[in-house]
Amino acid sequence: MALKKLSKEKVGEALAELSKFRLIAPAKSDDVVVFKQISDPAEAYLEYGNSTVPPKKFAFPQTETLFRFVTGSPDLTAKNVEEEGTTVIFGLRPCDARAMAIVDKLFSWDFDDPYYLKRRELTTLVGMACVEPPSVNCFCTSLGGSPFGTEGLDLLLTDMGDYYLVEALTDKGEKLEETLSSQLEDAPADDEKKAKDMAAASEGKIRRSINTEGIPEKLPDLWENGLWKKVSAACLGCGICTFLCPTCHCFDIQDEVEESGEGRRCRMWDSCMFEEYTVHASGHNPRPTRKERTRNRINHKYSYYPAHFDVIACVGCGRCINLCPVNIDILEILDQVVDA
Amino acid sequence: MVDVNKLREKAREVISREDVRELIGYRPGTYGFRARPAFVMGPDDTGELIFTPACVNNLASYIVLEEKLPVKRGEEPDLRKVAVMVKGCDSRALVQQMEEKAYDRDRILVLGIPCRGVVDMAKVQAKYPDVLEMGEIALEGDKFVLSFNGTKEEVPREELVADKCLRCRYPTPLVYDELLDEEVERFADDDFADVAELEKRAADDKWAYWEEKFSRCIRCYSCRNVCPMCYCEDCVLDRLQPQWMRRSVDISENTAYHISRAYHLAGRCIQCGECQRVCPVDIPLMELNRKFYKDVEDLYDYEPGTNVENPPLLSTFKVEDKEDFIM
Amino acid sequence: MNGKPRIGVYVCHCGTNIAGTVDVEEVVKFAETLPDVTVARNYSYMCSDPGQALIVDDIEKAGLNRVVVASCSPRMHEPTFRKTLLSGGLNPYFLEMANIREQCSWVHPDPIAATEKAKRLVEAAVVKSRRLEPLDAKEVDVEPSCLIIGAGIAGIQSALDIADAGFKVYLVEKEPSVGGHMIQLDKTFPTLDCSACIMTPKMVDVANHPNIELMTYSQVEEIGGYIGNFDIKVRKKSRFVDIDKCTGCGICAEECRMAGRFPNEFDENMGMRGAIYMPFPQAVPAKYTIDKESCLFLTKGKCGESPKCKDACQAGAVNFDLEDEIVEFKVGTIIVATGYDVFDARLKPEYAYGVYDNVLTALEFERLVNASGPTGGKVTMIERGKKKKKKGAEEEAPKVPESITFIQCVGSRDKSVGNEYCSRVCCMYTAKLAHLVKDKVGHDCEVTVFYMDVRAFGKGFEEFYDRVRREGVKYIRGNPSEIYKKGDKLIVKAEDTLTSTPLEHETDMVVLSVGLVPRRDNREIIDLLKLSQTSDLFYMEAHPKLRPVDTASDGVYLAGVCQGPKDIPDAVAQAKGAASAAMIPMASGKVKVEAQTSFVNEDTCRGCGFCVELCPYTAIELVEVNRMGWPVKVARVNEALCKGCGACAAACLSGSIQQRSFKDWQLLPQIEALGVK
């Protein structure tokens, strides 16, 4: 497929074109980069490293109404995701796109989640290759990803200086190229090779790594190992590592009911690091301390998920390392798993 | 400057005592300039302990974060002391915790660290984003000296120091069993100019300001969990009956969360700044806490975490308390 | 709780009081749509018998387990409808009322607005009623005994009344003798009864009454518990004299090496006593006491070869090994009758009290005119700090003052010393003392009174004041600004404000009519009983008009000047009032305690003590409990003490302490229902 280019001068125009869809792009809120729906191309902030919060919430909202009801009445009004319309997530990083591909497996596993899958179907992912690894703690390459990875993406942009190199990866991507036909031009012939070199250079700059081989198989044997107590000692039990993880997908379902009887059933992010995550109605908690919870987080990503879906539920984005308030470092934990 | 050898020796002595169960201190982090909490269970664990301006965590939180699993039949609970290293600011958390009867004084053994300021790790990270291998930070005079990758750089103190240290009133711990360094006299004060500035804005403007911040909140509860004063067995904000605040993450519930959190710290927040430090989306939580702090000081001449004997602010009153706002 | 809610809603017309404005039919229709509402009705007068019968009938037939009455204020008919529920076999606390009369139909003349508001109020009541829980109104037994703190005239009167009624009384007095201030006085106004003559029989009575256990030279150290069941701990200070053996003969006092060396407190320090002493001859008990601060043997460990008092005592009562004794007992009620102090005249330096010997307080002057006082009742010029002359040395006859000047309102009605109040007794005791001067010193002695106003409000007061003026006492309206000495004379500088004439009044002696102030050791009792103070710092009564002898703590009553300045008959009247108030629970043997009390979820309480600190009734304490093997402190409510204000619930951060019927869980839905437009 022929590569295209999008001149930086035309980015605004392209975004304006795309805003006929629900357009999600990285934007600054004070100094924090977050993905949000934009209506004005000027809001988009494309010179970013990576967003603090991954764009997963546009497939899997932090709070989502599943249906509405009135107590005592059998009638339900289900949410129609279709109403949200076609969505374009513009400029997400390859790791976050790959994470969506990984999470897709869960939501289409034993039961097809209509809300998630419909939203994914309506969404086109426009990636932005990492010419430089955004963080010193990036380790995507250890998990089979790459700063220029395309898994999960429909279109990949690469910053070539004055313009973005545009590569359509799927039918959806091609369709989007058509939408942007008046902003796109043909790319120079040697850009493909240039991009490959840039990818290799960027991969070479990734400094943190873990050899994951054998970890999924080994973890079950370490259930009672003393390492969990040690690595979790400093844990505060907050939701940073899980809420900011692009592959974490746990949710809770709650009814929010008014005194009038009107209510809605919602699904909302939950975190296995929260104490009440596993509390039973009886008060019993099978994961009573942060030790069990930390162990679960690592096992879920590196053991249970690969057991079911053949892929580790971690993309090496490094957010959990960067933002943990007490410097709990998943790579250090995995090193200890390897050494145990 | 704390002599690291002396520190480790003292730690070894303390953890060897029969009446001490655990010592909480600092050790180097896993990357960059970070330091992190260390949990020393025996004399052999003391070799990694450090104290540097990278030791930003308030370890007082861990005293109340401890998980008390059911004691097995026939066993006794381990009620030996926990030893903890605290800076001046952190020590106020201990004072406030004891004021609130969280534990008795003899349950802790406090190793006080007089402190002239710690770094704002976010500022360090921004300035040296590429440092991966362990770097070290020391405060020498009015400069931070950063050693990494075989080089040394000096950076003026004010460039990297945490904001809270610029208005620190209590550089020397207010409670301790032993001081690990010479006392540091008060070198700064707090005029709450930041709060006063925000107070002056128009109502709409203020709401818009906070709406922007609160809309970013992902309700990870790190601000609550890290707080040395947030240690209820069961936080009311987690409860479903009654449900003060819904789990939905939207501007209404987020705002309710932040009002509740800040109000629950009124007359209790000791200004360690941990909430704001840990917030992944940079919500200026201290601007909320500091509003209460300022009002509490102005209206009731009360400063939390300075005297174990102080009665809890909102459980007391003076007949002459201000009431010009009452109709 | 009590199964799924089945709510009956009853909208009252109250004739046209409600129905004239509120569309009651519409409110009923609306109520029918609310969740869990089983029946909704309207009726002309819900409080009438047929109205109440409607509810009872529905409870039985429709199986209601919650009742909402939308009618008048709950302050009016909540008790009525609670009884209705009870007669229908339902717990009375399953009632919720919506006030659609006082706070709706009577104040909002627009029928549409009033109806709309009535619906909201009904909805709020319905949502709250869904979460109501049954409550028990508990009763506690009352110990038939009373502790009375202070044995002045008020304490004595209360003690005698209660003891005469057949209840046990523990009367605790700090001083070695009962009697208080009244026994220090010479005559009483306006009848000029001899104070000692009317007081001593009562003092003897309390000592001999079979139902009264008198503890003098004793202090209450601890009070725990609540109405009906107070636990009391009293320290009986050692007198170093075995009072069972002491005969009160007084030989010990004569022999004491320190005899006459120490100022006698009873004489306002004007007379002298030894280390072993009886404060005054009519003391009850008539026993001697060794003051351990002044006794040579007790301070230095040595008193000559051996203590002379001990050697002299033929009864063998002096015993230096005696120790303080702690006694513990239970009472059902407590009366506080701790009295007052007189204003410290040094706080008015312009009057030079403490500077010039012949500036006296009225209480000092009271001792001076008293026949049992230091001068044997002779009013003479005084020389302070004069040591007792050696035996045999010739005494110079003291001079008798030719003129005496009284200054009223010293320390009363005076913002500059923080006492805004009138002490109520000074005008009349000044008149009495002025009369006594004329009577004892003679009519030649010139008596002048400086006053702001003369308040002669009581029975016989005005007549007495008039009599005294006719006796030649000169009243000058004006507040003196300064007292200074000129030669032998004192000069009182003032302005006669009736004639606007500045004057310098020459006199031999000045008597300051000092006011009554709260006892300087007031704090001790406040700490023991958590009493409140009014702004004048006297103890606060439960209601200034209707509960003048009660305190906010059930079972604790006030008598006498500790509650505020009053004269003897008023103090006696209040003492009798406090006695009868205390006898009510003792006579009935049981008291009902508040049902809408607070309680603690001990699983979530973190034991911070915020609630303990603020509870005005000391109803909450921290107790150690075992939480899965760990010792933890949690708050616990003594429901007999809790009055159900709920202030603790608002202070609790973890929501662990809640007030029954006003739980967060019950109030938040109300807020929600009212918040909706």
Add this chain to the structure above:
Amino acid sequence: MAENKDFEPNIVAFLCNWCSYAGADLAGTSRITYPSNVRVIRVMCSGRVNPLFVMNALQQGADGVLISGCHPGDCHYMHGNYYARRRFNLMRNFLEYLGVEPERVRMSWVSASEGAKWKEVIEEVSEGIKKVGPMDQFKRRQLNW
């Protein structure tokens, strides 16, 4: 916020049983009329009112909140109103700092004999809120329902 002539604020009021609720009852007995937009929750003492109730009321739909108790020194429970005074002073200042106009969070002392004052209080509160307009930016139902 712009003034809206048609806007009728919705006020949730917390009244202590002994003084303010009785005062409001007296206003009724005396047939003193006042705006109908105030809805009362009766508590035993103003000290029972958790300042977070204010937040909750604003979130649940109220445009303003009033807390009313006994005058200082008159509290049926001795000190409840003093505790309330401290808590509300702080909460009111804090909400103002967040951009909630102080007109919305009011406190008053109304005794059982002050039926006329109750009317004045309600009128003043109501007028004050009218001036600042509705507060929709925090209402739960308007934001996610």
